[in-house]
Amino acid sequence: MAKPKPPSRRDLLTSGAKAAGVACLAGLSLTAYVESARRAEATALRPPGALPEDDFQGACVRCGLCVRACPFDTLRLAELGEEAPLGTPFFVARETPCFMCADVPCAKACPTGALDRDIPSIRQADMGVAVLVGHESCLNYKGITCSICHRVCPIRDEAITLEPQAIRGRRMVIPTVHSDKCTGCGTCEKHCVLGHAAIRVLPRELGLGGRGRNPAGRAV
Amino acid sequence: MRLSLTAEARREGVAAKGWVRAHKWWILRRLTQLTALGVFMAGPLAGIWLVRGNFASSEILGFLPLSDPFIAVQSLAAGAVLARVALLGALLITLFYIVVGGRAYCGWICPVNIVTDTAYWLREKLGITRDRKLDRRTRLWVLGGALLASLLSGTVAWEFVNPVSLLQRGLIFGLGAGWTIIAAVFLLDLLITRRGWCGHLCPVGAFYGIMGKASVVRVAASRREACTNCGACFQICTEPHVITPALKGRGTMSILNQDCLNCGSCIDACPVDVFEISVRRNIR
Ligand code: SF4
Numbered sequence: 001m002a003k004p005k006p007p008s009r010r011d012l013l014t015s016g017a018k019a020a021g022v023a024c025l026a027g028l029s030l031t032a033y034v035e036s037a038r039r040a041e042a043t044a045l046r047p048p049g050a051l052p053e054d055d056f057q058g059a060c061v062r063c064g065l066c067v068r069a070c071p072f073d074t075l076r077l078a079e080l081g082e083e084a085p086l087g088t089p090f091f092v093a094r095e096t097p098c099f100m101c102a103d104v105p106c107a108k109a110c111p112t113g114a115l116d117r118d119i120p121s122i123r124q125a126d127m128g129v130a131v132l133v134g135h136e137s138c139l140n141y142k143g144i145t146c147s148i149c150h151r152v153c154p155i156r157d158e159a160i161t162l163e164p165q166a167i168r169g170r171r172m173v174i175p176t177v178h179s180d181k182c183t184g185c186g187t188c189e190k191h192c193v194l195g196h197a198a199i200r201v202l203p204r205e206l207g208l209g210g211r212g213r214n215p216a217g218r219a220v
Numbered sequence: 221m222r223l224s225l226t227a228e229a230r231r232e233g234v235a236a237k238g239w240v241r242a243h244k245w246w247i248l249r250r251l252t253q254l255t256a257l258g259v260f261m262a263g264p265l266a267g268i269w270l271v272r273g274n275f276a277s278s279e280i281l282g283f284l285p286l287s288d289p290f291i292a293v294q295s296l297a298a299g300a301v302l303a304r305v306a307l308l309g310a311l312l313i314t315l316f317y318i319v320v321g322g323r324a325y326c327g328w329i330c331p332v333n334i335v336t337d338t339a340y341w342l343r344e345k346l347g348i349t350r351d352r353k354l355d356r357r358t359r360l361w362v363l364g365g366a367l368l369a370s371l372l373s374g375t376v377a378w379e380f381v382n383p384v385s386l387l388q389r390g391l392i393f394g395l396g397a398g399w400t401i402i403a404a405v406f407l408l409d410l411l412i413t414r415r416g417w418c419g420h421l422c423p424v425g426a427f428y429g430i431m432g433k434a435s436v437v438r439v440a441a442s443r444r445e446a447c448t449n450c451g452a453c454f455q456i457c458t459e460p461h462v463i464t465p466a467l468k469g470r471g472t473m474s475i476l477n478q479d480c481l482n483c484g485s486c487i488d489a490c491p492v493d494v495f496e497i498s499v500r501r502n503i504r
C-alpha cells in the first residue's frame with residue numbers, strides 16, 4: 001500500500017479554514033432558526049419562578065423535572081409544533097391552571113436554576129398576568145354580574161377586584177386585575193363561563209403596557 | 221435464497237459461533253438501551269418512580285442528580301449560570317464516560333442508535349448501496365456550529381433540533397410531530413449515506429467522543445494474528461476507520477480512536493474471536 005503523503009502546511013490551513021467556514025455557516029443558520037422559533041413563543045406561560053424568557057431559554061435543559069414535580073399535572077414539555085419552543089415546560093391555563101402550591105415544588109425540582117429554586121413564596125411567581133381581553137363578551141360588561149373570575153381567584157380581592165363603574169349610564173362591576181399581585185396562575189381563565197375565555201393570562205411582556213423599554217429591550 | 225433476519229455482517233459470526241454468541245453484545249446493548257428508557261417510562265406509564273426527568277437531567281432514586289454534559293455546555297455557552305445540581309450531575313456523567321468510553325453513550329444508551337442500526341440492517345437486507353460521501357469530521361463542524369449558535373442566541377441552540385433529545389424526551393414525555401425528524405434520520409441512513417447520522421453528522425456523538433478521548437475501557441484486536449480477512453467487523457462497524465490501526469497496524473491492539481462506540485459489534489461479528497473488551501493499552 002502506498003503511504004499517503006503527509007498533508008502540507010498549506011493543505012492543513014485550507015482544510016482548517018474550510019472547517020471553520022462550515023462551522024460558522026452551521027452556527028449562523030442554527031441561530032437564525034432558533035431566533036425565528038423563539039419569536040413564535042411569546043404566548044406560552046412558563047412555570048412559576050421562571051427566569052425572564054431570554055435567560056430561561058439558555059438555562060432550561062428541558063428535563064421535565066418541574067413537570068414531574070407538579071401534583072396537578074399542570075405543566076408539560078412542548079412537543080414539536082406546540083406554542084413553546086421544543087421541549088420547554090409550559091402550561092395552558094384554560095386546560096389546567098397552576099394551583100399555586102405554597103411550597104412551589106416545581107421550582108424546587110429544577111436542577112438548572114431556570115426556575116428560581118429559592119423562590120420565597122408562590123405569591124412572588126410571575127407566570128404572566130391576567131388581562132380582560134374580551135370586553136365585548138364579558139358578562140359583567142353586559143350588566144350580568146357573573147364575576148366567576150373574581151370568585152375563583154386564589155388571591156381574590158388583591159390580584160383581582162370588582163370595581164363599580166358607570167358605563168354608558170349603566171352601573172356595572174368590572175373585574176379588574178392588579179398586575180403587582182396577579183401571579184398569572186390562570187384560574188380565572190380556566191373558569192370563565194364563556195366558550196372562549198374573556199379573561200386570559202398573557203406573558204407580562206405581552207399583557208402589560210408601560211412607559212417604554214429600557215436600552216436592553218425590557219419593558220419598564 | 222432463504223429469508224433470514226440475521227444481519228448480513230453477522231452471518232460469518234453466526235455460522236462459526238452460533239446465534240447467541242454472535243449477538244451477545246448486541247443483546248446486552250439493546251437491553252441496556254431499553255432499560256435506560258424503561259426506568260424513565262415506568263413513572264408515567266406504571267406509576268413506578270425510580271427516576272424522574274429525562275436524559276437531559278434527572279434525579280435517580282430521589283437523590284442522585286445526573287445531567288447531560290453536552291446540553292450543560294450549550295447552557296454555559298449561552299451564558300447561563302447553572303445551579304450546582306446540574307453541574308454536579310454533568311460532572312458525574314462526564315466521569316462515568318471517561319471510564320467506560322465516551323461514545324459508549326452512543327452504543328449503550330442513545331435511543332437513536334436503535335433507529336440507525338435498524339436503518340443499516342434494512343439497508344443491507346434491501347441491498348441499497350447508494351452512499352453519498354460525507355466527511356466524518358462534519359459532525360465536529362456541526363458541534364462547533366451548535367456551540368456558536370448557543371453563544372450568539374443565548375439559548376441551548378442544538379436542543380431546538382436535536383433528534384437524540386427529541387426521541388428520548390418524546391418517548392418519556394410525548395413525541396407529537398417529533399417522529400418526522402426521527403423518520404428523516406432513518407431515511408438518511410437507509411437511502412442516502414451508510415451510517416450517515418451517527419457516523420458523520422451527530423454532534424452529540426462527536427461531543428461524547430471528545431470527552432472520552434482518553435477513556436479506560438477500549439475494544440482491542442487482541443488476537444489479530446488470527447484474522448481471516450473476512451471483513452465482517454468492517455462491515456458491521458459504524459466507524460470502520462477505527463478498526464484498521466488496531467487490526468492491521470503493528471502498534472497497540474487497542475482501538476484508540478475516539479469515534480469507536482465500544483459497542484462490541486466487531487466482537488459479535490468476528491468468526492474467529494479476534495476482538496475483546498479490555499482496558500486501554502497505548503503501546504503494544
Ligand atoms: S405551583 Fe404547584 S400547581 Fe403551580 S405549576 Fe408549580 S407544582 Fe404545579
Ligand code: SF4
Pocket residue numbers: 059060061062063064065066067088089109110111112113114115277
Ligand atoms: S426543571 Fe428546570 S431545566 Fe428542567 S424542564 Fe423544568 S425549567 Fe427546564
Ligand code: SF4
Pocket residue numbers: 325326327330331332333336384417418419422423424425426
Ligand atoms: S452518534 Fe448521536 S444519534 Fe448516534 S448513537 Fe451517538 S449520540 Fe446517538
Ligand code: SF4
Pocket residue numbers: 439456457458459460462463475479480481482483484485486487
Ligand atoms: S470498532 Fe467495534 S466496538 Fe468500536 S464501534 Fe466499531 S464495531 Fe463497535
